[in-house]
Amino acid sequence: MEKVERIQYQAALAITGAWQGSNRSKLYEELGWETLSSRRWFRRILHIHKIVSNKTPCYLKDKLPPYRRPLYRQNNSNKFYETRCRSQRFMSSFFPNATSSWNNVITHFDTIPSVDILRKHILSLIRPKEKNIFAIHDPLGLRYLFQLRLGLSSLRYHKMCHNFMDTPSANCPCDNGIEDTDHYLFWCPFFCYSKSNPSD
DSSP states (O other), X not given: OHHHHHHHHHHHHHHHTOOTTOOHHHHXXXXXXXXXXXXXXXXXXXXXXXXXXXXXXXXXXXXXXXXOOOSSTXXXXXXXXXXXXXXXXXXXXXXHHHHHHHHHHHTTOSSOOOHHHHHHHHHHHHOOOOOXXXXXXXXXXXXXXXXXXXXXXXXXXXXXXXXXXXXXXXXXXXXXXXXXXXXXXXXXXXXXXXXXXXXX
């Protein structure tokens, strides 16, 4: 599983042009991606929904633990009893893990929802909203934008925070402050000069 997660991370780096070592959570938030582990969690819950809805072979429903008996009439009666597991390995297997996840999600509903409603609800929990790139059609510019947003770029402050050996100081060569994102975009006279003189 770890290898697959690493492949997803490398794909995100390739799409955004971000540097190796960029924060994984921030990277996925920029792209609007859920992690593969969250996606597997999502698929397990949907499969329990299929089993409960009699859309799978009957023998799978026989494997489910019994429903919890509600203490009060208004309590949700669609939860299962938790499976007692002696090992973490067994707890990570399909039925113990999926029924526990189902119990956590189904508490948001009074009755078992349709698969579309359930899917929409789970995605709202695990999938971040994709960040806007303002309809920019500039691959090089977008790469720099992603790097600045992720806090890992060629700016001295970013490199120093990530322990680059060639960047012992975060001070900007203009001697007017730290070379971070705000300084670079708004205050640095070197940047302002190059912006007003694109031929230089």
